[in-house]
Amino acid sequence: MKKLLSVALSFAVSGSVFAADADFDKYVQGLKQEAKQQGISEQVIQEAFADVAYKPRAVKADRNQPEKRLTLDEYIPRAAPAWKIKQARELYREHHDELVRIGKKYGVQPRFIVALWGVESNFGKFTGGYSVIDALTTMAYDGRREEFFRKETMAALTILQEGHIAAKDMKGSWAGAMGQCQFMPSSFLSFAADGNGDGKKDIWGTEADVFASTANYLSKSGWDDNFTWGRQVKLPKGFDLSVQGRSKDKAKTLAEWSALGVTRYDGSALPKMTKDIDAWLIAPDDENGRVYLVYNNYNVLMKWNRSYYFALAVSHLADLIN
Numbered sequence: 001m002k003k004l005l006s007v008a009l010s011f012a013v014s015g016s017v018f019a020a021d022a023d024f025d026k027y028v029q030g031l032k033q034e035a036k037q038q039g040i041s042e043q044v045i046q047e048a049f050a051d052v053a054y055k056p057r058a059v060k061a062d063r064n065q066p067e068k069r070l071t072l073d074e075y076i077p078r079a080a081p082a083w084k085i086k087q088a089r090e091l092y093r094e095h096h097d098e099l100v101r102i103g104k105k106y107g108v109q110p111r112f113i114v115a116l117w118g119v120e121s122n123f124g125k126f127t128g129g130y131s132v133i134d135a136l137t138t139m140a141y142d143g144r145r146e147e148f149f150r151k152e153t154m155a156a157l158t159i160l161q162e163g164h165i166a167a168k169d170m171k172g173s174w175a176g177a178m179g180q181c182q183f184m185p186s187s188f189l190s191f192a193a194d195g196n197g198d199g200k201k202d203i204w205g206t207e208a209d210v211f212a213s214t215a216n217y218l219s220k221s222g223w224d225d226n227f228t229w230g231r232q233v234k235l236p237k238g239f240d241l242s243v244q245g246r247s248k249d250k251a252k253t254l255a256e257w258s259a260l261g262v263t264r265y266d267g268s269a270l271p272k273m274t275k276d277i278d279a280w281l282i283a284p285d286d287e288n289g290r291v292y293l294v295y296n297n298y299n300v301l302m303k304w305n306r307s308y309y310f311a312l313a314v315s316h317l318a319d320l321i322n
Contacts, residue, residue, distance in 0.1 A: 024054045027141045031153060040157045048133050048160055048167045055138045058130065058174035062139065072290045072312060079119055079313035085320045088118045092321050098208055102195055106215035107225045112297075113214050115318035117180060119310065124180035127204065128173035132156050132185070136176040152176055155185035164192070164201050171204065179203030180210040181217075191217040221300045227277060229301065229315040230294030233270070235287075236261035244281045244291075246299060251278040257293060284308040 028049055035045050070078070092099065092114050099110035121127050128135075136156055140149035156176065160167055172178035178188065181203050192201040195212030202209045235241075239261065243250060252260075253276045262281070264270060270293070279293045292298075292312070301311035 024141055028052055028137060031137060031140070031150070034150070035154060035157050038154055038157075040154075040161055044157060044161045044167075048157055049137075050167075052131075052137055053134055054141065055130065055134050055174070058135050058138045059142050061174040062142070062144070070309075071285050072309065075309050076313055076316050079309070080317040080320070084118055084122070085317065087123060088114050088317060088321050091117075091123055095207065095211070098195075099211060102208070102211045102215050103225070106212070106219040106223075108215040108218045108223050109225050109228075109318075111318045111321040112218065112229075112314070113211050114321055115314045116214050116304070117210060118317055119314050120182045121180045124207070124210070127180055127182070128171060128177065130172055130174055130176075131167075132170045132172040132176050132178055133167065135172060135174055136185070139175060149176070152185050155189055159185055159188055164188075165204060169204065180207070181214050183213065183217075187217065188213075191220060217304065218300055221303045223297055223300050227295050227297055229298045229311075229318070230279065230292050232265040233257075233281075233291055233293050234263050234265050234267060235291055239287075241281075241283055241287055244283050246280045246282065246294070246302070250280050252281075253277065254279055254293070257281065262293065282308060284312070 032045050032049060036042070092111065095114075096110075099113060102108075103110040103113065117123050133153070133156060136149050136153040140146050140153055142149075156170065159165065160170065170178065173182065175184075177184055179202075183192065183203060188201070188203065191213055192203055193209065193212035193216040194201050195208030195210070196206060198206075200206070200209070201213065203213050243252075243260075254270045254273055255276070257279060258270045262270065277295055279295055280299075281291065282294055283289065283291045290312075298311055298315065301314055302308070305311065
């Protein structure tokens, strides 16, 4: 199979040059050489790339992201429908003791662990059927984000070398997001955790590891379980929306937002905090849509996925788990 990229780029790795317009087989050879230089064993390299194949569907999926933008009123019911809320509550009760144990260890409320599990992979049901090595190699070869996907390929090989999973079982999305919490390989190396003490970090099939890895990601990213994520609010007429945004200079205390006329969604006063907490005003759909005051935990969810909609879907689902 030969596929020429429209733009030729070269990458030098320890004196060896990999050309971006090389055919796929030659490109794979370049990846193998890079892996050797990074200390990946010959056995892991051979097993990982034994049946590697270019996946046009992955490239098509990347280039055909949905363009139609839903409003939050349309998106949230789709991301967290009634059946998913019901299932989240049932799974929260089923895994309660384990979730509480892990939540205490990492300082994360269990309901947020379950909510992320539900929004990311429908509680482990939709994790992707691609070979992660196939997906990452294809996306690197495609060239649009080559540096990123080459690094992720090397991270995936490191996971295999550490023995957390066999190459044939390393499955994920078309972009290489893996397991029930949909970690990219680099996120796995940074945040995956052994939740059941068996020495492995199995985010594909071991729920305790999925929970611990999710909690560890949030904890290391700045989560504070003394607070929630935020709340939907109502603005007074004529409110100046130039104050919205999540930059550091846009933060105000709840008392300051209250003084500007911001109220809870039902019109009652914002809560009075014994300790001041920074809050940011966001209006993802502008003044005609939903408006929220969010705390730093929401900013942490945005590190997980840089989508206001995703973070709000997780937050909404978490609020309904009891």
